[in-house]
Amino acid sequence: MEIHRYEKLWFGAALVLIVGFIATVVYGAAGVGISMVDDDGGTIDPNNVTDHPKFEQTGLHEAEGDDADYEASVIARRFIFQGADPLEVPENSVITFYITSPDVVHGFKIVDTNANTMVIPGQVTEMTVEFDEPGEYGILCSEFCGAGHENMAGQLTVVPEEEWGGLGGDS
Amino acid sequence: MSQASEPADPEVEMEREIEHDEFDPIGTLVLIAIYFLIISALWIFMYFIEFLGRPTPMVV
Amino acid sequence: MAVFAERYPSDAKVVRMALGSSFVALFLGGLMGLIQALHRTGYLRIIDDSTYYTVLTLHGVALVLLFTIFFLVGFFHWAVVDSLDRTSESTRFTQLWYALMSLGAAMSSVTILGGFVGEVDVSADVLYTFYTPLEAHPLFYAGLAMFLVGTWLAGVDWFRSWYNWKQSHGGERTPLRTFMVLTTMLMWYLATFGVAAAVLVFILPWTLGLVDTVNPLLTRTLFWFFGHPVVYFWLMPVYMLWYVILPKLAGGRLFSDPLARIVFVLFLILSVPTGIHHQYLDPGIAEGFKFLATSNTMFLLLPSLLTAFTVVASLEHGARQRGGTGYVGWLRALPWRKPAFTGMALAGLMFAAAGFSGMVNAGLNLNYLVHNTLWVPGHFHLTVGTAVALSFMASTYWFLPKITGREIFSRRLGLAQVLTWFFGMVLMSNAMHRAGVGGVPRRTADPTYEGVEFTSVLGNINELRLQIALGGVILSLSLVLFFTHLLLSWFDIGTSRQATADSIPPALSGPENAPKVLENLQLWSGIAIVLVLLTYVLPIAAIVSGNGWFGSVEHPAGMVEPIWLLALDIGRQHLAVMV
Numbered sequence: 001m002e003i004h005r006y007e008k009l010w011f012g013a014a015l016v017l018i019v020g021f022i023a024t025v026v027y028g029a030a031g032v033g034i035s036m037v038d039d040d041g042g043t044i045d046p047n048n049v050t051d052h053p054k055f056e057q058t059g060l061h062e063a064e065g066d067d068a069d070y071e072a073s074v075i076a077r078r079f080i081f082q083g084a085d086p087l088e089v090p091e092n093s094v095i096t097f098y099i100t101s102p103d104v105v106h107g108f109k110i111v112d113t114n115a116n117t118m119v120i121p122g123q124v125t126e127m128t129v130e131f132d133e134p135g136e137y138g139i140l141c142s143e144f145c146g147a148g149h150e151n152m153a154g155q156l157t158v159v160p161e162e163e164w165g166g167l168g169g170d171s
Numbered sequence: 172m173s174q175a176s177e178p179a180d181p182e183v184e185m186e187r188e189i190e191h192d193e194f195d196p197i198g199t200l201v202l203i204a205i206y207f208l209i210i211s212a213l214w215i216f217m218y219f220i221e222f223l224g225r226p227t228p229m230v231v
Numbered sequence: 232m233a234v235f236a237e238r239y240p241s242d243a244k245v246v247r248m249a250l251g252s253s254f255v256a257l258f259l260g261g262l263m264g265l266i267q268a269l270h271r272t273g274y275l276r277i278i279d280d281s282t283y284y285t286v287l288t289l290h291g292v293a294l295v296l297l298f299t300i301f302f303l304v305g306f307f308h309w310a311v312v313d314s315l316d317r318t319s320e321s322t323r324f325t326q327l328w329y330a331l332m333s334l335g336a337a338m339s340s341v342t343i344l345g346g347f348v349g350e351v352d353v354s355a356d357v358l359y360t361f362y363t364p365l366e367a368h369p370l371f372y373a374g375l376a377m378f379l380v381g382t383w384l385a386g387v388d389w390f391r392s393w394y395n396w397k398q399s400h401g402g403e404r405t406p407l408r409t410f411m412v413l414t415t416m417l418m419w420y421l422a423t424f425g426v427a428a429a430v431l432v433f434i435l436p437w438t439l440g441l442v443d444t445v446n447p448l449l450t451r452t453l454f455w456f457f458g459h460p461v462v463y464f465w466l467m468p469v470y471m472l473w474y475v476i477l478p479k480l481a482g483g484r485l486f487s488d489p490l491a492r493i494v495f496v497l498f499l500i501l502s503v504p505t506g507i508h509h510q511y512l513d514p515g516i517a518e519g520f521k522f523l524a525t526s527n528t529m530f531l532l533l534p535s536l537l538t539a540f541t542v543v544a545s546l547e548h549g550a551r552q553r554g555g556t557g558y559v560g561w562l563r564a565l566p567w568r569k570p571a572f573t574g575m576a577l578a579g580l581m582f583a584a585a586g587f588s589g590m591v592n593a594g595l596n597l598n599y600l601v602h603n604t605l606w607v608p609g610h611f612h613l614t615v616g617t618a619v620a621l622s623f624m625a626s627t628y629w630f631l632p633k634i635t636g637r638e639i640f641s642r643r644l645g646l647a648q649v650l651t652w653f654f655g656m657v658l659m660s661n662a663m664h665r666a667g668v669g670g671v672p673r674r675t676a677d678p679t680y681e682g683v684e685f686t687s688v689l690g691n692i693n694e695l696r697l698q699i700a701l702g703g704v705i706l707s708l709s710l711v712l713f714f715t716h717l718l719l720s721w722f723d724i725g726t727s728r729q730a731t732a733d734s735i736p737p738a739l740s741g742p743e744n745a746p747k748v749l750e751n752l753q754l755w756s757g758i759a760i761v762l763v764l765l766t767y768v769l770p771i772a773a774i775v776s777g778n779g780w781f782g783s784v785e786h787p788a789g790m791v792e793p794i795w796l797l798a799l800d801i802g803r804q805h806l807a808v809m810v
């Protein structure tokens with residue numbers, strides 16, 4: 001089989017591109033420390049989500065380990081985010097989100113950030129994000145979940161350190 | 172192959188016949204090299220500027 | 232030699248019918264696209280927000296399942312009959328698969344349309360991905376299943392022709408077009424296994440009330456098992472057009488026949504074990520499986536990148552034969568006045584751009600940035616919405632005379648049509664990509680939220696909104712031109728000139744240069760199956776051990792109930808009202 005030398009050249013360049021892309025995402029994972037949403041959150045009975053220890057109470061609470069500063073439990077259901085409407089967290093804090101759904105598939109996307117995930121009945125989404133910039137961030141449902149989906153939104157407020165009144169405190 | 176010498180499409184006016192071995196697709200190489208540069212640059216922009224510039228889910 | 236329609240009248244008829252069905256779907260879907268583009272940008276709202284999802288379901292199903300696949304079966308049927316030079320083994324059988332596909336398509340479409348009529352309880356507002364536990368009327372799934380079975384039988388038809396052809400052509404290489412059809416269909420059998428399992432084993436029994444619950448992550452995973460390779464199913468006929476027809480229209484010859492075969496074999500092997508790249512942000516799937524999908528997907532770029540070279544080189548060959556010179560000056564020597572050529576070439580250009588946004592989608596962690604934003608429809612309006620749709624429309628200017636026996640109505644009109652599609656899509660898709668990076672979500676009737684401001688890298692969000700709407704209008708205009716031209720050409724209204732036959736010139740490097748092992752379809756299918764098992768057995772086992780095969784999610788409140796429970800339900804409601 002005859003292959004033109006330019007074609008061989010392009011074949012090589014294409015391989016360089018492919019390997020380069022894979023190397024970039026590996027760098028993102030290993031070098032920068034970006035973690036993919038995965039099976040760490042475990043499963044849950046979608047018909048009794050509040051029986052699950054993470055969802056007895058929604059909203060922000062003290063983290064269990066020392067990996068994060070706080071945990072935020074959110075129940076995404078047609079057409080609200082229970083526990084994130086609004087959710088207030090202090091500046092420079094590391095938050096682990098636990099999100100689940102008792103009805104259909106939803107999305108959970110914090111605008112202007114890369115915090116973006118699917119929420120699937122029967123599964124718990126676990127996702128850890130650090131917020132350094134005080135400000136208001138919109139939270140949207142990013143997956144069609146029924147008529148009314150376009151209204152499904154929440155709010156994340158990152159409060160400046162000096163204004164933070166602690167858990168349950170008013171800021 | 173012998174059929175090759177009759178023009179396949181009666182409407183195509185052919186000035187000359189070029190066979191595989193006498194054809195160097197240099198124009199293709201030029202276009203595809205430009206493409207290579209564009210996507211490499213865009214990739215770097217999307218990954219390192221747009222993406223890594225925002226709060227991102229992290230390993231803890 | 233006479234044109235195809237005269238040589239194989241019964242086959243030409245089936246091809247015409249398949250193309251007819253395809254274009255009806257294009258018309259319906261296109262109309263929905265216009266409604267969406269104007270509705271979600273806020274310029275014109277003729278429907279309620281809640282009806283938007285009925286529109287969007289119809290848009291998705293009509294365009295990416297019906298329009299594309301009906302065109303494909305028509306085109307493939309022509310490709311097999313013409314390249315083997317033998318009529319199908321049984322006209323009845325050919326009509327059977329076409330009838331099954333049509334009936335299935337009609338069942339699903341009618342169910343979706345039911346969503347527009349509030350009074351009837353038949354609807355399918357589940358979008359074309361039908362993620363459970365969203366629930367459509369069972370007729371929707373049954374229709375899809377029937378449509379699928381039709382495509383399977385079409386494949387059987389083509390394999391039969393090939394098998395019988397081989398009996399009298401021992402030792403010959405399979406003609407390129409038939410080779411492409413067969414490898415594509417093998418990929419399709421493998422791919423549709425996932426969606427068939429999802430529908431027949433899990434979803435249909437659940438909507439019929441035979442089982443009580445579903446496992447949403449499982450049906451979703453099975454959907455994407457099919458959902459990625461289906462994009463190659465749309466694309467393979469386009470690759471055939473680009474490899475076989477485009478060089479010829481350019482006055483050249485395919486650069487390398489063996490390379491074209493290798494590319495199709497690579498698609499057969501690599502298309503399926505990548506589906507998890509649509510689930511990068513799903514819980515319940517371990518990171519390792521996601522990484523595997525990333526590297527498979529990135530390697531799947533290879534056949535497309537190689538195609539780019541071979542196809543452009545074939546065009547350059549044509550241009551130089553026509554007297555073109557220079558590094559890029561030869562581009563001017565291409566036949567830009569032919570709508571079939573120009574449309575397909577522009578479609579190829581847009582596909583190159585789509586390649587980039589696809590690489591971003593595929594980039595594992597980078598997917599956080601764009602997942603479920605408008606970037607994604609921006610991407611696939613370049614791939615299926617232009618590379619495929621524009622190539623299909625443009626090729627029709629060349630293809631229609633083959634199957635009707637008459638010339639097309641007007642090249643100028645054709646040229647105007649393909650150019651408007653190109654410009655409309657440049658506007659709409661580009662704006663969608665940019666809005667997506669700014670965070671604007673897809674699949675929503677109204678992407679405005681109190682207290683949320685989307686800020687985009689390039690251009691402000693209001694301008695992008697305008698460009699999406701404007702692009703949508705220009706695209707619809709293009710469709711109007713397309714259908715006007717189609718009707719004038721098809722029904723003998725505007726044209727009665729006899730079509731002249733032409734032939735497809737042999738490749739510069741012919742099939743005799745291809746390694747023999749390429750013909751070993753069993754080997755390639757075997758490798759494909761092994762790769763699929765390697766990528767899917769473990770994640771599916773994990774999903775099933777977590778939630779069980781049938782999960783525990785019931786019918787969410789407010790969903791369509793199983794039909795025979797409906798009567799009971801209405802009775803209950805009446806009681807409740809009285810109490």
Ligand code: HEM
Pocket residue numbers: 261262264265267268271287288290291294295298299358359360608611612615616617620672673674675676702703704706707710
């Ligand atoms: C007149 C031309 C078209 C217009 C104006 C148009 C417009 C749109 C718009 C605005 C959306 C986004 C809706 C949303 O996410 O809320 C969309 C989605 C979509 N379009 Fe198109 N489109 C056109 C043609 C096509 C074609 C030709 C195809 C494929 C062959 C296509 C395939 C799709 C698909 C698959 C979706 C996603 C559906 C979903 O999310 O469920 N479109 N279209």
Ligand SMILES: [Cu+2]
Pocket residue numbers: 106107141142143144145146149150152
């Ligand atoms: Cu939603």
Ligand SMILES: [Cu+2]
Pocket residue numbers: 458459460462505506508509
């Ligand atoms: Cu895919």
